[in-house]
Amino acid sequence: MSDSTQATNRVLLWTVNRSLSTVFTKCLSFVDGIQIINEPFNIANCCGPERLRDDGSKMQAIFDAMLAKASTMSSNGYDVSLSSYDWVKKMLEADYPGKQIVFCKDFAFALRERYSLIPEGYHHTFLIRDPRKMYSSAKKLCAKLLQDDSVQYHELPPYLNPPKHAFGELYELYQYVQSHELEKVPIIIDADDLQRHPGSILSQYCEAVGIPYSDDLLEWEAGAGVVDTWQLADILEQANKLEEGGFYDTAFSSTHFFPPSDPPTRDEIDDDLLPVIDKAMVFYDSMYAGRIKP
Structure with missing residues (x-):
């Protein structure tokens, strides 16, 4: 590790999908001297040379067609063909001249338990969201991506629905980070807390990981222009612009953190999601107890 790498403050935000992580990342994009890296392991997991596939399925065919169109x-993004897991680790550990902070947001499940590939020199932090909201949102997005409103969650391919349904992988990474002393007390933030008390949660988070905070971070301009400053794969930027994409649209159109909605009741949740949510709530509750409090 070079001297300039050691001098750069590096922060990883590990999370689950549909957790408000993109709007959080957009918010931090306006910190002076920060380099944003967006979901590099996720791209390796679903689109890179070591990607997971579900060949022969209708969903894989639709996903491939969307990626081909994109x-x-x-x-302005990097070529997805570069995105091997080793390449991602090297990219995360690379020097970023003129940048005092490197901030990366990614999904724990995309790491596929390849813990030896966790980049050196990073603070490890975690963002969680109520599983009732997270899985309902994830299924809705997958139905849009796959153009199939009848899709069942257990039918989704492994890059959309990993073996432990994302929350299990997040919890296991959280345990690994602690047990291997990568971070003695990993910072955890909850999405509802962030929405309800953005100033308190964001300022505490920034102080804990060494990111300069000001109340100016609580409001920002609508639009996706800030993405031009991010390090992200070309396919991710392109796919978001498709009609069947749009998975970042809400975050990009945002100007601040909106108050949270109430979680759906069990009667309002699709039956196929209930067993997944029940398992995830055990992990969520455990991490929630250790979160930054407003």
Whole structure:
């Protein structure tokens, strides 16, 4: 590790999908001297040379068609063919001249338990969201991506629904980080807390990981222009612009953190999600108890 790498403050935010992580990342994009890296392990997991596949399924065919369509569009992102797991680790550990902070947001499940590939020199932090909200939102997005409102959650391919349904992988990484002393007391923030008390949660988070905070971070301009400053794969930027994409649209159109909605009741949740949510709540409750409090 070079001297300049050691001098750079590096922060990883590990999370689950549909957790408000993109709007949180957009918010931090306006910190002076910060380099944002967006979901590099997720791209390795679903689109890179070591990607997972579900060949022969209708969902894989639809996903491949969407990616092929996206690949014809222009982008400022890096070539997805580069995204091996080893390449991602090296990219995260690389020097970023002129940047005092490197902030990366990614999904724990995308690491596929390859803990030896966790980059050196990072603070490890975690963002959680009530599983009742998270899985309901994830299924809704997957139905849009796959153009199939009848999709069942257990039918989703492994890059959309990993073996431990994302929350299990997040909890196991959280335990690994502690047990291997990568972070003695990992910072945890809850999405509802962030929405309800953004100033308190964001200021505490920034202080804990060494990111300069000001109340100016609580409001920002609508639009996706800030993405031009991010390090992200071309396919991710392109796919979001498709009609069947749009998974970042709410975050990009945001100007501040909105108050949280109430979680759906069990009667309002699709039956196929209930067993998944019940398992995830055990992990969520355990991490929730150790979260930053408003």
